[in-house]
Amino acid sequence: MAHAHKLEIFRGAIKFKSNRQKIWGVLILLSIVTAIEVILGIYKPEVLMGDILGMKTLNWIFILLTIVKAYYITWDFMHMRDETPALRRMVVWTGVFLICYIVFILLQEGGYIETVYRDGFIKQDGY
Amino acid sequence: MDRTVANTGTEGKTWGGGNQPLKASYGKLMMWFFIVSDALTFSGFLAAYGFSRFKFIGSWPIADEVFTHVPFIHGNYPMIYVAFMTFVLIMSSVTMVLAVDAGHEMKKTKVTWYMFLTIVGGIIFVSSQAWEWATFIKGDYGAVQTNGGNTLQFGKYETVDGEEVFKRVALDEFAIDTPQERVRQESRTGVWFLSEGSLPPYTVDEVYNGLAANEDLLVRTQNINEEGEKTVLSREESLKQLKRDGRLVVEGANLQVNEYGKSNFAGYFFFITGFHGFHVLSGVVILIIIFFNVILGTYEKRGSYEMVEKVGLYWHFVDLVWVFVFTFFYLV
Numbered sequence: 090m091a092h093a094h095k096l097e098i099f100r101g102a103i104k105f106k107s108n109r110q111k112i113w114g115v116l117i118l119l120s121i122v123t124a125i126e127v128i129l130g131i132y133k134p135e136v137l138m139g140d141i142l143g144m145k146t147l148n149w150i151f152i153l154l155t156i157v158k159a160y161y162i163t164w165d166f167m168h169m170r171d172e173t174p175a176l177r178r179m180v181v182w183t184g185v186f187l188i189c190y191i192v193f194i195l196l197q198e199g200g201y202i203e204t205v206y207r208d209g210f211i212k213q214d215g216y
Numbered sequence: 217m218d219r220t221v222a223n224t225g226t227e228g229k230t231w232g233g234g235n236q237p238l239k240a241s242y243g244k245l246m247m248w249f250f251i252v253s254d255a256l257t258f259s260g261f262l263a264a265y266g267f268s269r270f271k272f273i274g275s276w277p278i279a280d281e282v283f284t285h286v287p288f289i290h291g292n293y294p295m296i297y298v299a300f301m302t303f304v305l306i307m308s309s310v311t312m313v314l315a316v317d318a319g320h321e322m323k324k325t326k327v328t329w330y331m332f333l334t335i336v337g338g339i340i341f342v343s344s345q346a347w348e349w350a351t352f353i354k355g356d357y358g359a360v361q362t363n364g365g366n367t368l369q370f371g372k373y374e375t376v377d378g379e380e381v382f383k384r385v386a387l388d389e390f391a392i393d394t395p396q397e398r399v400r401q402e403s404r405t406g407v408w409f410l411s412e413g414s415l416p417p418y419t420v421d422e423v424y425n426g427l428a429a430n431e432d433l434l435v436r437t438q439n440i441n442e443e444g445e446k447t448v449l450s451r452e453e454s455l456k457q458l459k460r461d462g463r464l465v466v467e468g469a470n471l472q473v474n475e476y477g478k479s480n481f482a483g484y485f486f487f488i489t490g491f492h493g494f495h496v497l498s499g500v501v502i503l504i505i506i507f508f509n510v511i512l513g514t515y516e517k518r519g520s521y522e523m524v525e526k527v528g529l530y531w532h533f534v535d536l537v538w539v540f541v542f543t544f545f546y547l548v
Contacts, residue, residue, distance in 0.1 A: 108317050116310045120303065127299040130280070130547050138444065148548045155543040159536055166313045166532045176238040180248050188259040195263040199270030207274070 095170045098161070115165045122154050143200075247526045251533045254495075258537050261491065262544055265484045275366075275438040277477035278446070279546050285351050298546050301344045302538065305496075308337025309535040316528045319521025324510065327524060331507045334531065338500040345493045352485065355468025358387035359475040360423055362461035366439075367477050369446075370423075372432045382436065382448055387465065390426035390433060391418045416465035423465060424458050438477040485545065492541055495534050502527050 096105045098115065105111035129137070129147060137147040164170045169177055205211055226232035238245060269276050280294040287297070315330035360368045371384040396419065403411040427433050435454035441447045449457060466473040474482035506527050515521045 109314065112310055112313050112317065116306065119306050123299065123302055123306070126543075126547055127295050130295050151543050151547045155539055158539045162309065162532055162536045162539065166309050166535075167529055168316075173237070173239050176240055176245070176248065179238075180252055184252055184255050184259075187256055188263075191260060191263045192266065195267040196270050199267040200273075202271045203273050206271070 093171070094168070098165065111165060115161050118161060119158055122158050126151060126154055241522060243522065243526050244529070247529045251529065254533065255537070258488075258491075258540070261484075261488050262540060265488060265544060268478075268480050268484065272478055272480070274440050275478060276440075277438070277481050278440075281446075282352070282476045282481075283348070283546060285356075287347055295546060297344070297348070298542060301341055301348075302542050304337055304341050304344070305535050305538050308334045308341070309532050311337065312528045312531045316521070316525050319515070319524045322516070322521070324513065324516055327510050327515075327521060328507070331503060331510060331524070335500060335503050335507060338496055338503065338531075342493060342496050342500065345489060345496070349486075349489070352482070353468050353470065355466075355475045356386065357384045357475065358417075358465065358467040360420055360458060360462045361464045361466050361473055362457075363463050364461060365479075366437055366461065367466075367475065368458060368462065369436045369438075369475070370427065370433055371436055371448075372430075372434060382434075384436075385433060387418055387423060387426075387467070390430050391422045392425040392429065393418070394422055394425075417467060418465045420458070420462040420465060424455075424462065427458060428455060488541060489545070492534070492537055495537065499527075499531050499534050503531065 094108045094111070096108065096111050097103065098105075098111070098118075103114065105114055129150065133147060137145065137150065139146055141149060163181075169180070240248075283298060284292045284294045285297065286293045311330045311333040315327050315334060318326035318330060357369065357371075359370070362368060369384060370387070370390070371382050373380050374383045375381070398415065398419075400415050401410060401412045403409065427435070431451075433454070434451065435449045435458055437447050437449060437457075439447045464473065466475045468475060469482040469485075471483055471486065473479055476482070506523055509515060509523065510521075515523055
């Protein structure tokens with residue numbers, strides 16, 4: 090079975106000679122990203138502790154780096170890069186859409202309950 | 217055969233059947249769909265964790281203070297061990313993808329070795345998680361739970377490198393043990409249908425007496441202050457709150473109580489990492505089955521190592537989930 094793998098990452102900025110070489114390349118990338126996460130997690134630089142959109146900048150960075158890792162695991166380890174666009178979209182968009190939906194609803198409502206606990210107040214008519 | 221199969225004259229046409237628009241085999245496609253549904257299950261769990269956390273955003277435990285241990289080494293090393301676990305799992309993903317690659321080239325010995333390494337990685341990960349659980353359940357300092365669901369922890373200020381740092385103090389170091397009547401109720405000693413778990417090592421009064429006797433000890437609550445740290449109470453306030461609200465002495469964590477803070481936190485920790493650990497465990501079992509099939513030459517005879525590819529997809533997915541669990545339990 091001849092399997093043609095796409096051997097480029099970063100939109101062609103890094104090209105590998107063989108699939109095996111690409112695997113090691115992706116491992117290095119994932120290790121670097123994990124190392125950055127751990128170092129940031131231990132030292133927690135003061136600059137990144139400010140709030141952006143209701144969450145610490147550092148937490149946004151962590152989530153972003155996690156999605157970067159998830160992308161390379163799916164695209165290169167699970168060979169999503171080599172699947173047809175239809176299969177890729179079927180799997181990715183279904184997941185992304187439903188996950189965004191549930192995360193938004195639950196976090197929004199969690200935040201709301203927190204304000205009720207904090208202020209001890211719910212707006213109502215007729216009192 | 218010819219007699220029972222009707223030819224429709226549409227063979228080879230787009231809608232004539234036998235067409236594979238996704239260019240993936242049935243098995244791989246179904247594995248992808250299983251992964252999508254499993255991913256949604258895990259996102260549901262993690263989103264529920266986020267829900268509870270947002271609900272108690274001002275008093276949620278800080279992960280760096282909970283997971284600080286490394287096997288065989290004493291001291292405070294937050295993150296290090298989970299980082300190691302993450303690396304082990306990513307490494308086993310690499311050996312798995314190398315096994316798949318060797319399978320494409322039909323190299324049986326290489327597939328065998330890479331699968332073996334993957335299984336070893338999986339076993340190391342599951343054992344690490346078992347150790348992590350054991351440490352979490354055992355706890356280290358102990359705390360007092362209050363009537364209002366707060367967790368009071370104990371410690372004192374010490375000067376380290378010219379800086380005032382709050383150091384936790386274990387209950388064993390200051391609680392004053394006094395003889396008492398209370399014994400554990402077991403079903404064989406009293407009413408046959410009533411029993412209780414093991415009693416806490418100290419009563420709240422013994423802890424209070426210990427606190428009163430040690431002038432430098434302070435209480436730390438679970439509320440997070442403006443600097444993003446847990447609030448430490450003044451001396452009078454410490455004594456007052458422990459006396460007024462203290463209900464139960466807790467050591468370690470289980471599904472009811474938790475010395476690290478919100479008891480919900482332990483519940484989610486056990487449930488989500490447990491569900492993930494169960495995935496890893498079943499992944500190891502499936503890998504072992506396929507490992508033996510590889511050795512027996514099943515796929516060599518079949519002419520394709522696609523089965524290795526399918527279990528590989530599952531194994532990478534388990535790694536993928538861990539990446540998210542790692543972020544949301546230990547980093548964020």
